Amino acid sequence: MQSTLFHRAAALLTTLMISGVAAADWTERSDLNMRPGVTAVSQDVYHLHMIILGIVTLIGVIVFALIMWSVFAHRKEKNPVPAKFHENVVLEVVWTVIPFFILIGMAIPATRVLINMEDTSDSALTVKVTGSQWRWHYEYLDYEGDNNINVGFFSDLATPPEVWQRPILSGGLFPVGTAQEQVGVEREPLTPENAFNYMIEVDKPLVLPAGQKIRFLITADDVIHSFWVPDFGFKKDAIPGFVNESWTEIPESAIGMTLRGQCAELCGRLHAFMPIEVVVKSQEDFAAWLAEEQEAAAEGPDMTPFASLDDAMEQGKPIYDRACAMCHGAQGQGGIGLSFQGTDYMTNPDRLQDNIDILLQGRGAMPAFRAQLSPKEIAAVITYQRNAFGNETGDLIQPDDVQK
Amino acid sequence: MSEKTTSYYVPDSSPWPLLGSVGLFLIAIGGGNYIQQSTSKVANDGSMGGIILAIGVLWMIGVMFMWWRDTIKESIGGLHSDQMDRSYRQGMLWFIFSEVMFFGAFFGAMFYARWLIVPWLGGEGIGAMTHELLWPDFQAMWPVTTAPDGRTTQAMGAWGLPMINTAILLTSSVTLSIAHHALIAGDRAKVLWAQGATIILALIFTGVQAYEYVHAYRDLGLTLESGIYGSLFFLMTGFHGIHVVIGSLFLIVTFFRVLKRHHMDGNNFAWEAAAWYWHFVDVVWLFLFITVYWL
Amino acid sequence: MADHHEHHAPTGWRRWLLSTNHKDIGSLYLWFSFAMFLVGGLLAMVIRAELMYPGMQVVDPDFFNQMTTTHGLIMVFGAVMPAFVGLANWMIPLMIGAPDMALPRMNNWSFWILPAAFSILIGSVLMSAFGPGNPPAPNFGWTFYAPLSTTYGPASTDFFILSVHLMGISSIMGAINVIVTVMNMRAPGMTMMKMPLFVWTWLITAFLLIAVMPVLAGAVTMMLTDRHFGTSFFDAAGGGDPVLFQHIFWFFGHPEVYIMILPAFGVVSAIIPTFARKPLFGYASMVYATASIALLSFVVWAHHMFTVGMPLAGMLFFMYMTMLISVPTGVKVFNWVATMWRGSLTFELPMKWALAFVILFTIGGLSGLMLSITPADFQYHDSYFVVAHFHYVLVSGAIFSMFAAVYYWLPKWSGVMYDKFWGEVHFWSSLISVNLLFFPMHFVGLAGMPRRYSDYALQFADYNWWISIGAFWFGISQLFLLWVLIKACFLKKGEKATDEVWEGAEGLEWTVPSPAPFHTFDTPPVVK
């Protein structure tokens, strides 16, 4: 087996669980039980979970003990003549009423925790979280009364495809994805030593202050996603066209920690590939970080033209590989999206404007990239499309051509 | 045809069920392709969806004809026992119940849309942020004549033709009841005129409904694509309309059977099944009229 | 008298294709469902092969989603439901002393629609795996939530929709047949409260089917018009709501899970008294409990949707109602225990399976109860904890009860006793592996592994390896069953079965010869 580390972590957490102390950092991962999490709510939920688990375990043990006793003591060798009884109203009433009261006992703490979780009032920070295929978009809407913050960014999986694509059957029986065919077959096994945060690391994490109530406004661009950070104690679906609300308050003791979560609603091909990473900062550090981000945002998008076709191509390729290849194929051969190889759409100069529009606005399953890419990035990727994959049109699109 | 040896007649093996499944298979395959080709939302060309669908439908009609021919023969041949008659009747009632639940899904969708979705989109209750961030211009109202993304339509009023059509359909239920009583009393002439009247009213209803659709598309801008109101309006009235057509065909078939002097001897399951079906279609319409047109 | 009809039995392909005989149609259903179990299981093996190690090694992530989706659909609609319909076909007429099902031709029709429906669904999987360009099969989960299945669904979605329509037609007709048979075809003296519990549970199941399959048909119809005709049921831009889809789906979906377990309760309620040599304890309360479960099942659907952002009152209502279902289910469990209590138990294979059912189903039920606790479900939802829950109630519940039923009635169907040795091997091998397969899912789920994930973080790696081992082991174990069935049904090898078969067995089905002749109860038996 691969990891002893996680066994150690599990043992540690079991100890923590029993002593009722919350696990601290994400590095102390359990592979056995629910994370108590860092917030008061998540710990409430955890304790509720442990209470219910205890009750049902007890019921199970009693019922199974009765069955086993019957199996042992009332088998034919021991009890050759069966009893004849087949009814007993008192007994029936008893085992209807007692479970009912057990349920009431469970419902009371559950109701209490639930009501507490639903109260989103009086928050200091509001963050809008938007799920899209397959990345998260965070926008800071207001902080301590200032509702003109203008900070927002996308957060993508940082584990590169070269690491997660490790086909053992390339070109074999199953339709191994087109991108996978290009990677070699030999791969070092994934271990905590060489890939500790495999699949749960992002390029730009969500940054949150400790000690303040944070309200999340959760929605989606395309399909339903679900925002789940176990340490906050909830998950909430991100539904296109609707905004869901949730809140959390991270204690000061969590400053410096990285909390991790994942998308929890099936959202298409790369559902498993859109993790959430939260960095907790003190209020001062958070304010400083926010100011820095605001400054960068105020500069506005970079509209300087490309020096040459090659320059644009060079900048376009990584964007294409990151944002488009998953649907249109690494070689533009198509997949979920259409092919680009020598199609009329790609090579006909009259359809250049269409090409810009579809990127800005999307069409059907093709997402709109207006918000996700800057004009310069869109120009670069279109230039790349129309000159790679054997298209060779020579079109060079400049940032100013992309009318937002 | 096997001799009546048992108290319960179990038919000999029959090819129609199997062939009926083949028919449904053709309809599904053909229908799927046809829809994809004719709406061009999905790249699909070169297959023969329309033709397969047409073959499937004709095939099914043939199978149904043959199958019912067999049962009618058995019925006339005296192979049906009372117990069997009860089986058929109960079967029909449960079938109608399943149809009720099918409409239930659409009624449920309508009430959910009216009572919850639209108010939320308009900013009520838990929808405050939804309204503010995503649909700030949307006004909650029913019918939704301006959809959240700005599409507009006019609503279909209740008091013109729809009202008259309701009266027509209710009258058809009355004439059908008259026919039913006549059937039980054995008054064949009365059955024929009353049932004939029902059929004529049914056809008028369908005609008016078709006219109303044209009016909706042409004059009101009310279409399948005009948002949730149009979606619900057309799917609910449309499925009702399909049921009206099926019910009319059912009535027409039993009408001809009465002409051929079937059903007049107390062996009237098929006739009554048609009547039940018609009353069911009628009741559904009443709910539709009240909830879709009126309120 | 039975002999008189024996040479009336049609032979060759006509017997099977054109049948109006409840036993033949029952056998067709049973074999069909077993085939679907193998196909669905094979798809699960692809899932487990991919998840054995972190990293994508066997299939593309989208193909993985197709596997998850079609595995769920084929198991639910192809394996479990038809298996119970097959059992109903075989056993209900025998149990109530009827010559056949009430509507024999429709019976055959409802069967033959299934191959039509599933050839469409499986066809799209085969196309995706081997066809040119690998057009994706349905890849949005067996719950096919909009808009992933509407705006974003692949072209095969339309065929999937129509095949769901076909499955619905088939189920509704099958259910109508069951109800009418039970209400109308009982032998003289067989009052409702004398009916075997299996008949009762099926009667109630059939009611559920007629009530909810049309709702599913409505849901997929709306999907179709949203996809192609511009309607906006599930699109907020037009005033609809993706969550509306979930409400309609789960209004069907929750009763659906009881459709898959109530007949199982009936099977176990037939087997335990036989091998305890003691009548079923609390017959009447079993009937009422079944009915309560069925009624409650209509008002709990939103427990699958606690995270969609419902108003608080809604969440509380659905939490309380869901919790309540534990009470009548508990009554059933306690009644089974009381039936065994001070009985004279022997442990032939059907009894072994039934006992395993009671214990493992209870585990699944108890984790279901945990899921119903809304705030905790915020953490459990869409994690492997849910996957563990429903496989305990479905695999070691519904499927185990089917195994119990097969071992119990196989001698009656085939005329020979099953192969005891391979049967035992099948039982013990399955029992151990099923727990290795599904128990650790509780752990990875609680630790935070989301379901429908084609790849996962490393802290889940260890258990996933064990789960996959359990899966392959459990899968291979089913080959023993295949052998047992072939031997009894086709080779007809084995000890000749008596009419009564089991020492403690009671009921009309044990009064007819083994194998049951083509026609039974031409003249109704009289029940005292």
Ligand code: HEA
């Ligand atoms: C046969 C199928 C079956 C059965 C019988 C059940 C039974 C139950 N299920 Fe399950 N369930 C599924 C199949 C089934 N389920 C499936 C397939 C899903 C997932 C669908 C998907 O998303 O894909 C699911 C999901 C699911 C969820 C949603 C989880 C989520 O997605 O977040 C919930 C939540 O409440 C739930 C609850 C329950 C409950 C309370 C029962 C109860 O009926 C259980 C009652 C039984 C007992 C409690 C045990 C015996 C009782 C006693 C011994 C008496 C004493 C006990 C007490 C008083 C405590 N189920």
Ligand code: HEA
């Ligand atoms: C009754 C229903 C039923 C049954 C019987 C099963 C049986 C099994 N299920 Fe399934 N399952 C569901 C219903 C069922 N499941 C549903 C509804 C879902 C949710 C889908 C969704 O999320 O949309 C699901 C999802 C699901 C998942 C989660 C997928 C995901 O979230 O991505 C997994 C993962 O391990 C799984 C595994 C298994 C396994 C290993 C079996 C095994 O028990 C299967 C064993 C049987 C065989 C293997 C076949 C017989 C053997 C052979 C043919 C011989 C060859 C064998 C080998 C090559 C080893 N199932």
Ligand code: CUA
């Ligand atoms: Cu986004 Cu799953």
Ligand SMILES: [Cu+2]
């Ligand atoms: Cu449920």
